[in-house]
Amino acid sequence: MTTTDVPDYYAEFGIGTGDSAEEIGRKLDREHRSWAGKASKAPTSDKRREAEDKVRRVLEARKALTDPSARALYDQRLARSRKKAPEPREPRAPRPAPGGTVRDWVGIAERNIADGDLQAAEYELRQAVHHDDRNAYAWRLLGAVHQDLGAYQDALQEHRRALQLAPDDAANHVLIGNVHTALGDHHTALTWYMKADELSPGDLATELAIGDGLYASSRFDEALTWYEKALAHSPGHTGLRDQISRIWSLRAEGAMITHPVSRRLVVASEEAARRILHCVDQGLAVRPADPDLVGRLEFYRGLAAESLGKTWRWHKSMLWVLVPAAVAPLTPARPYVVFVALAALALVAWIGFRPRWWHTRASLPRNLLTPPQQSWSRA
Numbered sequence: 001m002t003t004t005d006v007p008d009y010y011a012e013f014g015i016g017t018g019d020s021a022e023e024i025g026r027k028l029d030r031e032h033r034s035w036a037g038k039a040s041k042a043p044t045s046d047k048r049r050e051a052e053d054k055v056r057r058v059l060e061a062r063k064a065l066t067d068p069s070a071r072a073l074y075d076q077r078l079a080r081s082r083k084k085a086p087e088p089r090e091p092r093a094p095r096p097a098p099g100g101t102v103r104d105w106v107g108i109a110e111r112n113i114a115d116g117d118l119q120a121a122e123y124e125l126r127q128a129v130h131h132d133d134r135n136a137y138a139w140r141l142l143g144a145v146h147q148d149l150g151a152y153q154d155a156l157q158e159h160r161r162a163l164q165l166a167p168d169d170a171a172n173h174v175l176i177g178n179v180h181t182a183l184g185d186h187h188t189a190l191t192w193y194m195k196a197d198e199l200s201p202g203d204l205a206t207e208l209a210i211g212d213g214l215y216a217s218s219r220f221d222e223a224l225t226w227y228e229k230a231l232a233h234s235p236g237h238t239g240l241r242d243q244i245s246r247i248w249s250l251r252a253e254g255a256m257i258t259h260p261v262s263r264r265l266v267v268a269s270e271e272a273a274r275r276i277l278h279c280v281d282q283g284l285a286v287r288p289a290d291p292d293l294v295g296r297l298e299f300y301r302g303l304a305a306e307s308l309g310k311t312w313r314w315h316k317s318m319l320w321v322l323v324p325a326a327v328a329p330l331t332p333a334r335p336y337v338v339f340v341a342l343a344a345l346a347l348v349a350w351i352g353f354r355p356r357w358w359h360t361r362a363s364l365p366r367n368l369l370t371p372p373q374q375s376w377s378r379a
Contacts, residue, residue, distance in 0.1 A: 006077050009061035021066045028065075029238045032058045036205045036234075047110075055204060055234075062236050105131065106138050113145065121145050136165035140172050147179055155179050170200035174209055181209075186217045204233045208240070220247045231286070241286045245293055248283030252276045252300045257368050259360075265300075267307035268361040268368075276304035307357040 010017060013031050015024055035054040038047075064074040105128035112121035125142040128135060143158035159176045166172065177192035190213040196206045207230040214223035227244045234240065255272040256265040267273050280301040288294055 006074075007057065007060075008078060009057075009065060009074075010078075013058070013061060015061075015065065021068070021071075024065050025062070025236060026238075028058050028062050029236060032234060032237060033239065036208065052203075059234065059236075066236075103127075106135070106141065109141060109145075113141075118145050118149055122149070134165060136162045136169065136172075139165065140169070140175065143172075143179075144175055147175070147182065152179050152183055168199055170196040170203065170206065173199065174206055177209060177213070181213065181216070186213050189213050190217065202233070204230055207233070211243070215243065215247070220250055223247060238289045242288045242290045242293060244286050245283040245288035245290075245297070248279045249293060249297055249300070252279035252283070252297070252304075255279070256300075256303070257364065259363075260365065260368065265303065266360045266364075267303055267357050268364060269357055270308065270355065273304040273307045273357055276300055280304070307360065308355055310355050311359065312354075 009015060013027060015027055019027070032055060035051050035058065038051040038054075063070060065071050105124045109121040109124035109128065112118070112124060122142070122145050125138055125145060128138040129142060132138065139158050139162035143155040143162065146152075146155040146158060156176065156179050159172055159179065162169065162172050163176070173192045173196035177189040177196065180186070180189035180192065190210065193206060193210045193213055197203070197210060200206065207226050211223045211226035211230060214220075214226060224244060224247045227240060227247070231237065231240050231244065252275075253265065255267075255275045257268050258264070259266045267276065280297045283297045284294070288297075
């Protein structure tokens with residue numbers, strides 16, 4: 001809903017004038033996720049453009065309403081615009097189509113989908129492609145309906161038929177990728193997502209699909225690149241910020257080792273501790289909303305910081321120092337006994353006073369003493 005020259009974001013997105021910036025942010029996040037998903041599954045190019053325009057308006061609303069000064073200015077402009085808004089005109093009645101009426105199979109199917117009646121939509125779309133088997137978006141929409149119904153093989157056939165008729169349709173490539181994702185074939189899905197990005201670069205829904213496909217394939221470094229690219233287009237996307245933070249959490253975890261006795265994660269080198277602290281800082285910098293994720297990152301920060309502190313522990317290597325101290329009193333050189341004993345104790349104290357990661361490393365078997373990045377290399 002808009003006035004003459006200023007869009008009314010309050011009415012358009014169901015925002016109360018008394019809502020706080022945090023409440024507005026949450027509502028706009030929900031709107032963003034909803035419309036970004038609709039853009040990737042849009043049955044027609046018009047519907048896709050409508051959803052993409054809605055995503056753009058959500059981002060504009062965030063800029064106008066979440067910053068106090070920007071919101072105050074926006075409210076003033078909206079109030080002035082409302083005062084001079086003209087009375088709404090009566091809508092004109094549509095002209096009858098010449099030559100009689102023809103059933104709009106696709107239009108009826110779209111309304112059925114909006115109402116959640118997929119079975120009725122399937123019937124209408126089957127009729128649509130029966131009467132016009134060259135209708136690419138009817139085939140694509142039928143494939144999307146079958147995908148939602150779990151008939152993935154039928155969906156693939158219909159999407160491929162649409163692809164033959166419209167080979168440059170990026171949305172259809174995304175839908176084919178979604179089918180392969182649902183079937184667990186993330187490698188094939190990524191191929192389709194990447195092709196969609198080539199056909200329509202910069203699309204948020206496609207970038208998210210690529211990032212999710214790479215993440216599901218455990219290719220976390222590449223996923224992070226695509227997620228960060230998507231975040232540049234949608235900085236307020238809560239789920240996206242959580243996903244980026246989750247990857248940094250995995251990086252921090254990959255720098256640690258699971259202790260064979262306690263089965264707990266431990267830090268076994270200074271390099272690993274520094275890397276963990278860096279990953280935690282990066283993970284928290286995107287402001288994740290998931291409290292469990294934030295708690296995990298803070299826990300990893302505590303482990304790394306603690307590992308850099310020094311403490312004293314006993315080690316078997318100290319025995320060779322204590323043996324001379326024990327033998328010295330038995331020798332005739334009595335004047336040197338006290339000196340030897342004190343020197344031995346000082347040496348034992350010096351040997352045992354080390355960073356905690358050093359003591360941890362000394363307690364681990366050699367086969368676990370791998371470079372800190374090895375655990376992350378699986379990503």
